[in-house]
Amino acid sequence: MQIQLLSPREFEQFRGFIYRESGIRIADGKVSLLSNRIRRRLKACEVASFREYFRLLTSSKAGEELQYFLDAVTTNETFFFRTPAHFQWLTSSLVPEMSAAARSGQRDPSLRIWSAACASGAEAWSIAFCLDACRFQLRDWSISILGTDINETEICAARKGKYPARVIESLTDAQKRRYFAPVDNDMWQIRPRYRQMAEFALHNLMQPLNQPPFDCIFLCNVLIYFDAQSRQTVIDQLTRSLLPGGYLVTGPSEGVYGMLDSFQKVAPMVYRKPVASELPDPGDTCQGCKP
Ligand SMILES: C[S@@+](CC[C@H](N)C(=O)[O-])C[C@H]1O[C@@H](n2cnc3c(N)ncnc32)[C@H](O)[C@@H]1O
Numbered sequence: 001m002q003i004q005l006l007s008p009r010e011f012e013q014f015r016g017f018i019y020r021e022s023g024i025r026i027a028d029g030k031v032s033l034l035s036n037r038i039r040r041r042l043k044a045c046e047v048a049s050f051r052e053y054f055r056l057l058t059s060s061k062a063g064e065e066l067q068y069f070l071d072a073v074t075t076n077e078t079f080f081f082r083t084p085a086h087f088q089w090l091t092s093s094l095v096p097e098m099s100a101a102a103r104s105g106q107r108d109p110s111l112r113i114w115s116a117a118c119a120s121g122a123e124a125w126s127i128a129f130c131l132d133a134c135r136f137q138l139r140d141w142s143i144s145i146l147g148t149d150i151n152e153t154e155i156c157a158a159r160k161g162k163y164p165a166r167v168i169e170s171l172t173d174a175q176k177r178r179y180f181a182p183v184d185n186d187m188w189q190i191r192p193r194y195r196q197m198a199e200f201a202l203h204n205l206m207q208p209l210n211q212p213p214f215d216c217i218f219l220c221n222v223l224i225y226f227d228a229q230s231r232q233t234v235i236d237q238l239t240r241s242l243l244p245g246g247y248l249v250t251g252p253s254e255g256v257y258g259m260l261d262s263f264q265k266v267a268p269m270v271y272r273k274p275v276a277s278e279l280p281d282p283g284d285t286c287q288g289c290k291p
Helices: 008-022 031-045 050-057 065-073 084-103 122-133 152-160 173-179 228-240
Strands: 110-116 142-149 162-164 180-182 187-190 198-202 214-219 242-250 264-267 270-272
Touching: 008 031, 008 050, 008 065, 031 050, 031 065, 050 065, 065 152, 084 122, 084 214, 084 242, 084 264, 110 122, 122 142, 122 173, 122 198, 142 152, 152 162, 152 198, 173 180, 214 228, 228 242
Parallel strands: 110 142, 110 214, 142 198, 214 242
Antiparallel strands: 162 187, 180 187, 242 270, 264 270
């Protein structure tokens, strides 16, 4: 039997479930898209209807199927050097600022960057390429790049660093040769020199990340799929994971501008978290108190 579309009730059930699990708000009218994505899981699980699949997914027997389901319903498009201005800022502002601060003894020679919602890793690897280009300024530094995503298939692909030729076709020939080695079947793999620079982990942005705080977090092209409440939750989590004076780099459509009031905008889509001495004195903000 050919299963057609989710019924309006099933659509609501699945999109409510996706929202609770990931913060992603599937828009009204995306019935065909969601039906198509879920249909693949019905086939894999050999269940005959959306209703039966929903029952499996929400039962104690779901097991790994919950991860496969989230993998199937997320949108994972990504590119190397996706927003060129971000990488320009990284090499021409962030690295010189950090290295000057280390030279004057104001910070340790270490740099931690998180590519949050990295899909198959292009953003994290692009950061690695940039930091490698700054290796003389960062000589003997401890560098750490972490890429995370809710989609396990994407995280596995990011770890392998192996991409079909079409994924890297926007790079110049010189960039391709510098960063990738051709491997089997028209695939290209990140060269070992860069591969040791980044690590990848499964993580849901709606939850805290159990890691020491970062100097810089890239949060690009993901919150577009979230509603205001989930966006705020993610921003609160990420703010906790950012060092005072650290930077949040967002995509062009993240919709978080009003949620970063205490941050200073230092470049298009780049926001600096204040250090304690820059925060307003709580006593100054109490409207009801007399001086
Ligand atoms: C369109 S890709 C963006 C990838 C990359 N940041 C870029 O700008 O090219 C969005 C990614 O967000 C991930 N994602 C969606 N919801 C998430 C969540 N709650 N936690 C972590 N990652 C999530 C998806 O799995 C997907 O890989």
